[in-house]
Amino acid sequence: MLLTLIRRELLDNLMTFRFAAAVFITLLLVVANTVVLLKDYEQRLTAYNTATQESHQRLRGQETYSYYIGKLVAHRAPNPLSIFNFGLDKRVGNKITVYHAFVPTIWDAEKHGADNPFLNLFTSIDIALVFQGILSLFALIFAYDALAGEREQGTLRLVLTHPIRRGDILFAKYISAMLCLLVPLLISLLLSIVLLTTSTTIFLSTNDFLRIGGIVLTSLLYVLLFYLIGLCISAMTRRTSTALMLCMFVWGFLVLVYPNMILTAVETTPQPEAYISDHQQIKQMWEEWESARKQFLRNDPVLGPLSRNGEGWGLKLKGVEYSFGPREDKPSILLYFYQTGFHAGKIGAESEPQVPLVQDYHGFYSRGTLNTVNRTWLVRKPALAAIYIQPANLGRTLLKFSPVGLYDAATEAWAGTDLAGIQDFFSAVQRYRRAVLDHFDDEKIFESRQWFAADHGTADWDALPQFSFQRSDIITNAKRALPDLFLLLLINLMLFTIIFLIFVRSEV
Amino acid sequence: MIWHIAKRELYDNLNNLRFVLAIMLLIGLMITNAIVYLREHPTRVQQYRSSATESLEVLKARTDLYDIALNGPGDLYKQPAPLRFCADGGESFLSEFVDGGYWMWGYGDGFRDFWLLNYPASNPNLLNIRPDVTKVDWVFVVGYVLSLLALLFTFDSVSGERERGTLRLMLANSISRHTVLFGKFLGALISLCIPTVIAILINVLVISTSSAVHLSSEAWERLGIIIVIALVYTCLFLALGLLVSTRTQRSSVSLVVLLLAWVIFVIFVPSTLASIASGLSSPISFDELQKRQNQLHRELWDAYRDRTSGDETLRRTQGRSEYIIEQQEQQERSRREHLNQQITQVQQARSVTRVSPTAILQHSLEAFAGTGFTRHLQFLENTQRYAREYREFVENTDRSDPESPHLIGVPEGMSKKPVSPEAIPKFEDTFSLGKDFNTAAIDLLLLTLFVMVLLSAAYLAFVRVEV
Numbered sequence: 001m002l003l004t005l006i007r008r009e010l011l012d013n014l015m016t017f018r019f020a021a022a023v024f025i026t027l028l029l030v031v032a033n034t035v036v037l038l039k040d041y042e043q044r045l046t047a048y049n050t051a052t053q054e055s056h057q058r059l060r061g062q063e064t065y066s067y068y069i070g071k072l073v074a075h076r077a078p079n080p081l082s083i084f085n086f087g088l089d090k091r092v093g094n095k096i097t098v099y100h101a102f103v104p105t106i107w108d109a110e111k112h113g114a115d116n117p118f119l120n121l122f123t124s125i126d127i128a129l130v131f132q133g134i135l136s137l138f139a140l141i142f143a144y145d146a147l148a149g150e151r152e153q154g155t156l157r158l159v160l161t162h163p164i165r166r167g168d169i170l171f172a173k174y175i176s177a178m179l180c181l182l183v184p185l186l187i188s189l190l191l192s193i194v195l196l197t198t199s200t201t202i203f204l205s206t207n208d209f210l211r212i213g214g215i216v217l218t219s220l221l222y223v224l225l226f227y228l229i230g231l232c233i234s235a236m237t238r239r240t241s242t243a244l245m246l247c248m249f250v251w252g253f254l255v256l257v258y259p260n261m262i263l264t265a266v267e268t269t270p271q272p273e274a275y276i277s278d279h280q281q282i283k284q285m286w287e288e289w290e291s292a293r294k295q296f297l298r299n300d301p302v303l304g305p306l307s308r309n310g311e312g313w314g315l316k317l318k319g320v321e322y323s324f325g326p327r328e329d330k331p332s333i334l335l336y337f338y339q340t341g342f343h344a345g346k347i348g349a350e351s352e353p354q355v356p357l358v359q360d361y362h363g364f365y366s367r368g369t370l371n372t373v374n375r376t377w378l379v380r381k382p383a384l385a386a387i388y389i390q391p392a393n394l395g396r397t398l399l400k401f402s403p404v405g406l407y408d409a410a411t412e413a414w415a416g417t418d419l420a421g422i423q424d425f426f427s428a429v430q431r432y433r434r435a436v437l438d439h440f441d442d443e444k445i446f447e448s449r450q451w452f453a454a455d456h457g458t459a460d461w462d463a464l465p466q467f468s469f470q471r472s473d474i475i476t477n478a479k480r481a482l483p484d485l486f487l488l489l490l491i492n493l494m495l496f497t498i499i500f501l502i503f504v505r506s507e508v
Numbered sequence: 509m510i511w512h513i514a515k516r517e518l519y520d521n522l523n524n525l526r527f528v529l530a531i532m533l534l535i536g537l538m539i540t541n542a543i544v545y546l547r548e549h550p551t552r553v554q555q556y557r558s559s560a561t562e563s564l565e566v567l568k569a570r571t572d573l574y575d576i577a578l579n580g581p582g583d584l585y586k587q588p589a590p591l592r593f594c595a596d597g598g599e600s601f602l603s604e605f606v607d608g609g610y611w612m613w614g615y616g617d618g619f620r621d622f623w624l625l626n627y628p629a630s631n632p633n634l635l636n637i638r639p640d641v642t643k644v645d646w647v648f649v650v651g652y653v654l655s656l657l658a659l660l661f662t663f664d665s666v667s668g669e670r671e672r673g674t675l676r677l678m679l680a681n682s683i684s685r686h687t688v689l690f691g692k693f694l695g696a697l698i699s700l701c702i703p704t705v706i707a708i709l710i711n712v713l714v715i716s717t718s719s720a721v722h723l724s725s726e727a728w729e730r731l732g733i734i735i736v737i738a739l740v741y742t743c744l745f746l747a748l749g750l751l752v753s754t755r756t757q758r759s760s761v762s763l764v765v766l767l768l769a770w771v772i773f774v775i776f777v778p779s780t781l782a783s784i785a786s787g788l789s790s791p792i793s794f795d796e797l798q799k800r801q802n803q804l805h806r807e808l809w810d811a812y813r814d815r816t817s818g819d820e821t822l823r824r825t826q827g828r829s830e831y832i833i834e835q836q837e838q839q840e841r842s843r844r845e846h847l848n849q850q851i852t853q854v855q856q857a858r859s860v861t862r863v864s865p866t867a868i869l870q871h872s873l874e875a876f877a878g879t880g881f882t883r884h885l886q887f888l889e890n891t892q893r894y895a896r897e898y899r900e901f902v903e904n905t906d907r908s909d910p911e912s913p914h915l916i917g918v919p920e921g922m923s924k925k926p927v928s929p930e931a932i933p934k935f936e937d938t939f940s941l942g943k944d945f946n947t948a949a950i951d952l953l954l955l956t957l958f959v960m961v962l963l964s965a966a967y968l969a970f971v972r973v974e975v
Contacts, residue, residue: 018764025768029776036783047793054795086640091633107635116791117629118854120601121881122782123642125775134771141764241664242525244763248660249529256652257533261540263641268547333635392638399639408639419637 001164005172013142013180022138023184029130030188034195037083037126042201043115044078044090051075051095051112059461063454065445066341066362069326072098072436074429074467075112079417080202083192084215085128085408087417096429098467100437101337101369102328103377104429105384106422108335127192128411131185131219132404136226136255139181140247143230145240146173147503152240166504170231174496177227178220185219207474214414214481221488222407226251228495235502254402262398270332270387278383279331282376286336289372293365302357313340315358318348319453334380334387339369346455355449363447370437392419403491406484413481416471420480428469435465509683510691517695521661527699530657534707537649542714544644545593550720552588559605560585568929574919576927577902580609580623584894586887587937589878590727593715594734595870596643597880603630606891608898608935612839613805619816619828619918622836625895627847627888629794647873650738651866654704655745655774659766661696662749664759666970671759689750689970693963696746704742708735730876737876740955741869745770747962754969777864785860791849797842804838825913825921832917847888854881865958868951875948878939886939894935901933 013019055073062071074096082089093109102108150156159169193212196202204212230247237243294310297303306315314323323342328335347355399405412418440446443463449456521527563582570576585605592599610626642648666689669675678688712731715721723731749766756762792800808831815827858881861867874880906912906923915921 017761021764021768025771029772029780032776032780036780036787039787040783051795088637092637093634106637109634111631111634112795115793116786116850116853117601117631118850118881119786119857120631120633121598121854122786122857123779124783125779130776133775137767137771141760141767145760241668241759244760245524245526245529245660248656248763248767249526249533252653252656253533256656257537259639260642260644260648261537263639264544264644265540267638267641271551388635388637395638405639422637 002168002172005164005168006176009172009176010179013176018138018141019180019183022134022141022181023187026130026134026138026184026188027191029134030127030192031195033125033127033130034083034192037124038195038199038202040124041078041080041083042199045201047112047115048075048077048094055095062461063345063458064343065440065448065451065459067324067343068459069099069101069339070097072464074098074104074432074469076109076425076469079415079421079471080196080204081208081211081415082126082417083196084126084212085411085415085417086124086126087412087415088419088422089415089417090124092422096426098429098433098436100366100433100440101326101339101373102335103373103380104426104433105333106426107333107384107388109426127189128215128219128408130188132222132407133255135181135185135219135223136403137251138184139177139223139226140230140251142177142180143227144234144243144247146177146231147234148237148240148243149234151238167500170496170500170503173231174224174227178224181223181227182220185216185223189216210474211414211416211477214478214485215411218407218410218414218481218485218488221485221492222403225403225488225492225495228492228499232495232499232502235499235506255404258402259399259404262401263395266391266395266398268391270391272331274387275332275334275383278379279334279336281379282334283329283336285372285376285379286338289368290338293368296361296364300357300361302354303361306354314342317342317344317351317354317358319344319346319351319455321345334383336376337373342452344453344455347453355453358452359447359449362451363444366440366446389419400484400487403488406488410481410484410488413484414477416477418480421472421477424472425469429467432465432467439463439465510687510694513683513688513691514694514698517665517692518699521695521699526657526660527703530661530700531703531706533653533657534649534703535710537644537653538707538711539714541593541644541646541649542711545715546718546720549588549590549592552592556585556588556604559583564934567932567934570932571926571929573902573905573925573927574922576932577899577916577922578611578620578622580611581894581898581932581935582609584608584891584935585937586884587939589883589939590721590723591730591734591877592645592879593711594646594731594877595873595879596645596647597874597877597883599879601630601633602881602884603628606888608891608895612801615816620832621839622832622917624836624840624843625891626843646734646738647870649707650741650873651869652774654700654738654742655866656770657703658696658700658742658745659749659763659770661700662692662746663753663763663766665692665696665750666753667756667759667762668753670757685971686967689754689967693746693750693966696749697743700742700746701739704738730878734873734876737869737872737952737955740952740959741865744865744955744959744962747959747966751962751966751969754966754973773864774866778861778867778870781863782857782861786853786857788856789849789853791853792846794846797846801839801842804842805835808835808838825915825918829915829917829921844892851885862951862954865955868955872948872951872955875945875951883939887937890937891935894933897933901931905931 052075055071055075059068059071059073062068076094076096078094079089092106093111095112096104096109098104145152147156150159160166189212193204196204229250230243233246233250234240234243237246297307297310303315304310306317308316312323313325314320320342321344323340325338325340327338330336396405396409400409409418413420415421416424445451450459563585566582567576570579583605584607586603589599605628607626607628608623610624611621612624614620664671666675669678679685716723748769752765752769753759753762756765812827812831816824816831818824858867858871862871871880871882875882903916905927906914906916909923909925911925912923913921
């Protein structure tokens with residue numbers, strides 16, 4: 001009996017204009033956008049490859065170790081699944097300097113300057129956004145007359161004269177809607193995957209296909225949720241025109257109005273009060289360390305005069321070509337550091353006796369710097385979390401009151417472009433920095449002559465550990481997506497129960 | 509008669525659920541808009557004032573002509589638009605200032621490159637890990653929400669009556685068809701205008717009663733024009749709704765068709781077409797620019813190497829002066845060319861998106877609110893004009909001093925007379941309505957044309973339709 005009902009509903013739906021329209025429009029938009037997104041991805045990949053190569057060469061052009069700031073760089077490759085949901089993949093920086101004087105975070109990253117910044121003025125659309133807007137609309141259009149229409153036409157009464165349970169009718173409608181909505185979803189996704197595989201730059205692994213499967217599952221639950229909302233409205237109203245109107249308003253509110261309104265309302269740029277005291281504290285730690293360093297130089301009978309009592313950037317040895325003092329001070333991201341150093345091609349013979357002392361001094365300097373970095377990191381880490389991560393999470397949580405937010409969060413998690421996925425990269429960079437520092441430690445590079453002079457052998461950059469980053473495995477993605485997926489499922493069940501209760505008690 | 513029908517439509521709508529929902533939706537959005545604006549705008553203005561004064565103070569403290577010529581005017585700030593609540597214009601993606609004190613190379617012993625205009629890119633997204641958001645401004649409220657409402661108010665106005673049979677009844681009376689159609693149009697327009705006007709009034713009231721914001725009479729004029737544009741835009745969607753409603757037999761089909769058109773023209777065309785069109789031209793990347801600049805610098809340096817050194821003082825000074833001036837011109841030209849390439853790319857994309865009325869609405873609202881891309885271009889032009897003025901000032905001051913050797917570019921070649929701080933030109937960012945009107949005129953014409961075409965199409969369809 002249930003099968004007959006499902007078949008009837010399915011045929012009913014498949015023969016309609018709205019079904020044809022749904023398939024057509026989803027196909028059109030997904031294919032058009034896939035082409036655009038693919039091109040965009042390829043551009044980003046090229047930019048990534050050039051940038052990686054260039055920084056590789058720049059590092060090797062460096063004869064001494066000490067001035068490696070901005071040359072030892074980790075690049076973030078674009079995520080191929082960002083085509084499905086950009087998330088943060090396109091937004092946050094993809095080039096991060098690895099340096100001993102600060103711990104790299106999302107906020108310290110830059111863009112490997114490839115694109116026109118004015119293009120940010122245009123919003124870009126990913127495939128999840130197409131599904132989010134279009135399929136939810138069609139789900140409502142499929143649902144609004146499912147009960148109210150049958151009631152108006154009188155067919156509902158006719159059906160109920162047969163010995164059929166009301167729950168079966170609802171279930172049949174649910175299943176057939178699922179099948180109907182799966183058609184545009186799957187066809188368009190299939191086409192876009194075909195397009196992706198024709199591209200030579202994108203390589204999708206088995207895990208990626210599983211992730212896409214996760215996205216399909218999430219999309220299905222999301223679309224069904226809207227179908228149930230429509231069904232609920234349809235069960236409660238007497239007339240199809242009222243149901244339709246209500247459905248459209250609910251769609252407009254949940255998809256268009258609520259997410260933007262709530263985010264505009266809570267979004268604030270961090271005010272100086274939020275970070276100024278922490279920044280002061282960090283700056284003070286650095287200044288304390290600076291004065292300790294200067295003290296050390298002043299008290300040293302040999303190095304004191306060479307460094308103008310600690311005031312100069314470098315040391316005045318014979319053969320010094322240039323000295324430098326990279327300083328960063330960005331209060332809003334609590335970044336502060338100061339380093340000094342110099343580079344010598346060949347140390348003059350008269351300065352040769354001082355070289356061991358200079359080497360010792362650099363050992364002392366770098367250890368003190370690392371110590372300061374660790375101390376400031378204890379302040380910086382929680383402060384960054386409070387200023388940036390907490391508001392972002394608050395926004396995301398508020399967004400989840402609309403199914404749009406749940407859907408967005410879950411697809412992001414599957415694609416690995418969510419905050420956690422991006423943070424994976426930056427923790428990898430932090431681990432890499434650790435490894436580089438360990439290497440420096442093991443090889444005594446801070447205390448070596450190659451730190452500042454190129455005469456007794458130059459810096460050996462090939463011995464340095466290589467940076468590599470693997471996106472998290474599918475299990476981690478699934479773990480991150482599951483809470484939202486589960487919520488979607490739960491809301492589905494709840495709505496179904498509510499509709500059932502309404503429908504059972506309503507008069508035909 | 510036309511009023512009679514319009515009145516009937518109006519009463520019909522007023523008693524309808526959609527009217528109540530529309531009022532609630534629009535008021536909610538407009539209040540959000542006002543609150544967010546009041547929260548953000550005063551800080552913006554304050555920031556602008558303090559940073560503009562700060563860079564002015566630095567400029568005023570300089571008295572030495574060489575110092576003035578070397579370091580430039582410092583950061584030049586863009587004045588925040590008071591009507592930003594109408595159109596956000598993606599202002600956060602546009603830089604708030606132009607760096608008028610950027611320099612590239614120094615050569616030791618008082619021999620340094622002069623300042624350049626540098627156009628910093630603003631990329632707030634680097635720090636932004638929050639979910640994506642479309643700012644709730646008037647462009648959003650009118651462009652997305654009001655257009656959807658317009659379709660919801662008209663999709664069944666003809667097809668619904670046909671379904672119920674009342675259309676036949678009405679046409680059995682001695683009413684011409686165009687009266688019916690325009691009556692319906694007017695009725696829908698008025699019933700949509702009521703919630704819109706209420707919401708706008710509340711919005712403006714909240715904003716204008718706050719002491720933190722002062723809207724000048726010019727701003728009110730602009731606001732009036734913006735409301736007219738919004739009205740024309742709404743008319744467009746009403747006309748579209750009537751057209752489709754006339755052509756379809758059933759109102760549900762009518763709605764599906766309308767929603768499709770809405771989704772395509774309002775949501776997808778502006779972004780997807782822009783992405784496609786921006787792929788047509790590709791300006792060189794910033795890294796590429798830097799490489800090119802380094803190369804230019806090297807070539808010029810090689811050409812001048814002998815003349816900028818040596819023991820013969822006069823010859824050396826002359827060489828250095830020529831080198832500095834040429835270097836400044838060359839570097840600034842390459843920067844400006846790069847900027848122009850980027851601008852052309854965006855302008856191409858923007859002109860292609862004119863296919864969508866929503867993009868037109870966005871462009872014209874931005875133009876009148878004084879935000880967004882065209883406004884930014886005006887600001888850049890202002891800074892470039894000011895930079896010329898500033899350099900002319902340096903030249904003229906030097907020329908007016910008879911003791912100076914008139915070799916601009918090196919300390920010993922320039923006037924030693926102290927410069928009075930009042931004489932240095934100051935940067936003031938301005939924007940004018942006339943100029944905005946020119947940029948927006950085409951958009952407005954296009955929008956009106958769309959409305960005319962759709963209305964006449966609806967009329968033709970309705971005259972020939974069988975009831």
